[in-house]
Amino acid sequence: MNVSYERCAGAELFTAGGRRMLDFLSGYCVYNAGHNHPAIIAAVKEELDRSGPTMLQSHVPHLAAELAQRLAQLAGGRLSRVFFTSSGSEGVETAIKFARAHTRRDGMLYANHAFHGLTCGALSLMSDEYWREGFGELLPGTQGVPFGDLDALKTVLATKRFAAFVVEPVQAEAGIQVPDAEYLRQAQELCRRYGSLFVLDEVQTGMFRTGRFLAAHHFGLDPDMVVVAKALSGGLVPVGAVLMSEAVSDSVFKSLKRAFVHASTFGENSLAMRAGLATLDVLEHQRLGERATRMGEILRKQLRDALAPFEMIEEVRGLGLLNGISFGAPRQVRLRVPWEAFRHVHPAMFGQVIVMRLFRDFGILTQICGNSFGVLKAAPPLLVSEEQIAEFVAAVRQVVEIAHRPGEFWSEALGMARRAAIG
Ligand SMILES: Cc1ncc(COP(=O)(O)O)c(C=O)c1O
Structure with missing residues (x-):
């Protein structure tokens, strides 16, 4: 190559x-x-030419609000709040922290052979030794269960130690594993029953890759959090987003005092937001x-x-x-x-x-x-x-x-x- x-x-x-x-x-x-879509390139160029506040951190980021609103509308269900990141891994890190804050539990559950990213937290949610070896102790309290196995999931969730079950609705790197139609619905139901959040990693499956805006939509799911990234950038400016319920968001940003406890310098930068908006336009209009x-x-x-x-x-x-x-x-x-x-x-x-x-x-x-x-x-x-x-x-x-x-x-x-x- x-x-x-x-x-x-x-x-x-x-x-x-x-x-x-x-x-x-x-x-x-x-x-x-597609590569270098002219409409997305034009939007990014226009944003550069505008000479606006790109990463001021001390302003109201209108474009971020606009993109958040579009994403929430497309996602539906309880996903009404959005936190922007610069990558999929950072989105998974965000989901881990928010799930812990919301449930006051430390444990994180994942499906074996998942791929969630290579930062320490995301890597803690991956079973394959190839990725983990040589990097020392990862997050404690994480555990894998076989993808598709509801009995195993139920047994572990019933311990009520887990803040969330994080899962790709179609496992990509695990070999394009499309689950049985009932698996994810039941998994969501088990999470609700035992007080764990149901978190979907749609970094590969999101943004219409599987035909619907989210793969969750094929299965009639209503997750507590969804991570998207990759295609949201239109292939031009790195960006990720964690879509979540108001309740989950409020458990982190619950007061003025805690308004900055989770943040990211590049997260809401206007080039990424503009690229994201233009990408949604292309995906929807075409x-x-x-x-x-x-x-x-x-x-x-x-x-x-x-x-x-x-x-x-x-x-x-x-x-x-x-x-x-x-x-x-x-x-x-x-x-x-x-x-x-x-x-x-x-x-x-x-x-x-x-x-x-x-x-x-x-x-x-x-x-x-x-x-x-x-x-x-x-x-x-x-x-x-x-x-x-x-x-x-x-x-x-x-x-x-x-x-x-x-x-x-x-x-x-x-x-x-x-x-x-x-x-
Ligand atoms: C399903 C999934 N989640 C998370 C990630 C991590 O995303 P990033 O490489 O943007 O950190 C990837 C990357 O390939 C992925 O495929």
Whole structure:
């Protein structure tokens, strides 16, 4: 992936070497509105030209109020207050503090294999050792439960030690895990029963990625807090937001004396707010949520049809334009031997060779999931066209076909791995 890009527009990236690449990763769900949308760029430029108070900290930030109102209206339910951050991780940190303040409990519950960010608090809500190792003691009182397991959730919540259950409505890095329709509703109900807050991390799933403004809307949920970030910036100015109920917000900012106990210098900066407002305009006016639903269905159907003959394909799954292609071990001995050799080098090697082939031979940018190496992502900008979907599907089919033949796919990669080990 060592190429330099000269220009990025919509779902396409143009390299200095004259190649045109198709983006099916979207910066891990940043580019819902596509790369460098002209309307978002114009809004940010206009804001710069205005020479207004960008981060004065001592004024009434009108743009922040406007964006907060738009977000609250789109989210609905009890989510009437907004705290702005500069990243998803900072949003999760905020949710941890607010949940603790509201419930006066310290414990935090999360779903195993989640990805919530790499600051200390957010990292404390992630089970995978890869991310935690080497960084010492993290937050005490945190505990993971299997995603989708209501019995486990009930047992732990019933101890009444937990301030909140933080969960991605569709687990992204865990391998695009779409839960059973009832799971999240019941989880919310259990949280209410045992006095814990129900907090959704919609950093990847929010902003129409799954077809609705929030993935919560597919499941009829009414969470106490929701964290969004990534796509809210339009890919231009970092921004995150924690949407919450009035009760939760009031438990932190409950008096004039405590009006500043939680704050962030860059949080409400006017460039980020302007980018966020312009991004919402684009997503809504271009009806990119409806498009995500329609294109997601087309993408999954085409992938399922094209990949049906191949034994290493376990499943194509997803919601809207957050999709994954899950690979499993081959049965044929002639493929099993190199598969095991790959696994021996690194558990992510098979997926990375697929990614490398798609990139190098077909001009497609994507990645495998961070906590589930056997799942390839298919998450293009929401304005992706049917032609671009067909191009992606044809490329994936060809790479999968090559991987099902003993020979070049495997030998080239093992050669590379050997050279890397020697080097
Ligand atoms: C679901 C989820 N939550 C939180 C984060 C952290 O966001 P950030 O990288 O903006 O801190 C990420 C980042 O990938 C994410 O995927």
